[in-house]
Amino acid sequence: MEIPYTVAERPDTGLNNGKIGIWLFLASEVMLFGALFASYLMMRIGSTAWPRGDTILNVPLATTNTVILISSSVTMVMAWASLKRKDFAKFRLFQALTVLAGFGFLGIKYVEYSTKFHHHLLPSTNTFLAIYFTLTGLHGLHVIGGMAINAYLLGPGAKLWKTDPEHFTNRVENSGLFWHFVDLVWIFLFPILYLL
Amino acid sequence: MGDHTDIDRQVKTYILIFVTLMALTIVTVAVSRFHLPTHQAVAIALIVASIKGGLVASYFMHLISERKLIYWVLGFTVACFFAVLLLPLLSHFDPIRN
Numbered sequence: 001m002e003i004p005y006t007v008a009e010r011p012d013t014g015l016n017n018g019k020i021g022i023w024l025f026l027a028s029e030v031m032l033f034g035a036l037f038a039s040y041l042m043m044r045i046g047s048t049a050w051p052r053g054d055t056i057l058n059v060p061l062a063t064t065n066t067v068i069l070i071s072s073s074v075t076m077v078m079a080w081a082s083l084k085r086k087d088f089a090k091f092r093l094f095q096a097l098t099v100l101a102g103f104g105f106l107g108i109k110y111v112e113y114s115t116k117f118h119h120h121l122l123p124s125t126n127t128f129l130a131i132y133f134t135l136t137g138l139h140g141l142h143v144i145g146g147m148a149i150n151a152y153l154l155g156p157g158a159k160l161w162k163t164d165p166e167h168f169t170n171r172v173e174n175s176g177l178f179w180h181f182v183d184l185v186w187i188f189l190f191p192i193l194y195l196l
Numbered sequence: 197m198g199d200h201t202d203i204d205r206q207v208k209t210y211i212l213i214f215v216t217l218m219a220l221t222i223v224t225v226a227v228s229r230f231h232l233p234t235h236q237a238v239a240i241a242l243i244v245a246s247i248k249g250g251l252v253a254s255y256f257m258h259l260i261s262e263r264k265l266i267y268w269v270l271g272f273t274v275a276c277f278f279a280v281l282l283l284p285l286l287s288h289f290d291p292i293r294n
Contacts (some may be wrong), residue, residue, distance in 0.1 A: 024269060078210065183291055190245075191224050
C-alpha cells in the first residue's frame with residue numbers, strides 16, 4: 001500500500017504527512033528536553049553550592065563544537081536548497097559535509113568525556129556532573145540518530161531522487177528539521193552547562 | 197518556495213543568519229568572561245541563546261513561513277514546556293513549605 005500525501009498537501013492540514021509527522025515528533029522532543037531542563041533548574045536553585053561550568057568543563061572544546069553544529073545546520077539547509085535547484089551533485093557535497101560535521105562533534109565529545117573519565121569525574125561524582133552527562137549524553141544520541149538518517153539519505157536513500165525527486169526533497173527537509181532541532185538544543189545546553 | 201530566484205534569495209539569508217549566529221556565539225563566550233553576578237549572567241546567556249534559537253527555528257527550520265497548524269502545535273508545546281519548567285518552582289518558593 002502506498003503511503004498517501006508524501007508530496008501533495010493534505011486538504012485538511014495543508015501539509016504533507018511527513019512534515020506534520022516530524023513537527024509532532026519535535027514537539028515531543030521539546031517536552032523530553034524540557035523536563036530535563038526543569039530538573040537542572042530545580043537541582044541548581046535547590047543546592048547550597050553549584051560549580052561554574054567553566055571551572056570543570058572545557059569551554060574552548062565546547063565552543064568549537066558550537067561552531068561545528070551551527071556550520072552543519074547551514075550545510076544541511078544548503079543541501080535542501082541544492083535539491084530545490086535540482087543540483088544533485090551539490091546536494092551530495094553539502095549532505096556529506098553535514099555528516100562529517102556530526103563526526104567532528106562526536107569526536108570532540110569523545111575527547112571531553114574521556115578526559116573527564118581519566119580524571120575520575122563521573123556522573124556519580126556530583127549532581128552537576130550527573131546532569132551534565134545526562135543532558136549531553138542524550139543530546140549526543142540525537143546527533144548519532146541525525147547522522148544515521150543523513151547518511152542514509154546520502155547513500156542508499158538517495159535512489160529515490162531518480163524516481164520521485166519531490167518526495168526525496170521532502171525527506172531531506174524533514175531530516176533537516178530534526179538536525180536543526182539538535183543544533184537548537186545545543187545552543188541552549190552550551191551556555192547553561194559550560195558558561196554559567 | 198520553488199523557483200530558482202526565490203531559493204537564491206533564501207541562500208543569501210542563510211549565509212547572513214550563519215554569520216549572525218557565529219557573532220552571537222562570540223558574544224556568549226565573551227560575556228561569560230566578565231564573571232557577572234549569577235542572575236545577570238543567566239539573563240544575558242538565556243537572551244542570547246533565545247535569539248540564536250529563534251534565528252535557527254525561523255530561518256533554517258522555515259518557521260517564518262510555515263502553515264498555521266504548525267504554529268498551533270508549537271504554541272501548545274511551548275505552553276506545556278513553560279509549565280514543566282515553571283511549575284516546580286512554585287513548590288520551591290512555597291511559603292508554607294518554607
